[in-house]
Amino acid sequence: QLQFVESGGGLVQPGGSLRLSCAASGFTLDYYTIGWFRQVPGKEREGVSCINSSNGSTNYADSVKGRFTISRDNAKNTVYLQMNNLKPEDTAVYYCAAADQYAGGTWYLSLWYDYWGPGTQVTVSS
Numbered sequence: 001q002l003q004f005v006e007s008g009g010g011l012v013q014p015g016g017s018l019r020l021s022c023a024a025s026g027f028t029l030d031y032y033t034i035g036w037f038r039q040v041p042g043k044e045r046e047g048v049s050c051i052n053s054s055n056g057s058t059n060y061a062d063s064v065k066g067r068f069t070i071s072r073d074n075a076k077n078t079v080y081l082q083m084n085n086l087k088p089e090d091t092a093v094y095y096c097a098a099a100d101q102y103a104g105g106t107w108y109l110s111l112w113y114d115y116w117g118p119g120t121q122v123t124v125s126s
Contacts, residue, residue, distance in 0.1 A: 002027045004096050004117030011123045012086055020081040022096030022117060029072060033099040034079045035113055036070060038092035038122075045095070047108025049081060059107045063089075086124045093119040
């Protein structure tokens with residue numbers, strides 16, 4: 001059974017940094033495209049970033065470009081999301097998810113992803 005565990009969330013001041021981790025069990029992460037999503041109450045889940053399984057290419061939402069970096073450590077079967085210069089509007093529950101195939105220009109749509117972690121809360125506040 002495919003399972004994820006996200007970690008690394010917490011409370012941080014504006015301008016601060018966090019690194020989220022997405023550790024997989026029951027499967028090998030590098031066979032899948034892995035996405036990070038976030039959601040706030042009352043809003044749809046938003047695609048933040050993804051890393052393509054076939055060539056390691058990455059995508060980012062415009063709102064996080066230049067601040068967030070996605071990466072994978074195949075030896076640890078873990079994908080990371082380094083978040084720098086955090087803003088209050090980054091506050092959300094962050095989820096990692098796996099897709100069997102890379103969706104190209106629509107990578108940010110949650111419908112492509114079949115496997116989801118339980119999420120980790122990120123709060124950016126002074």
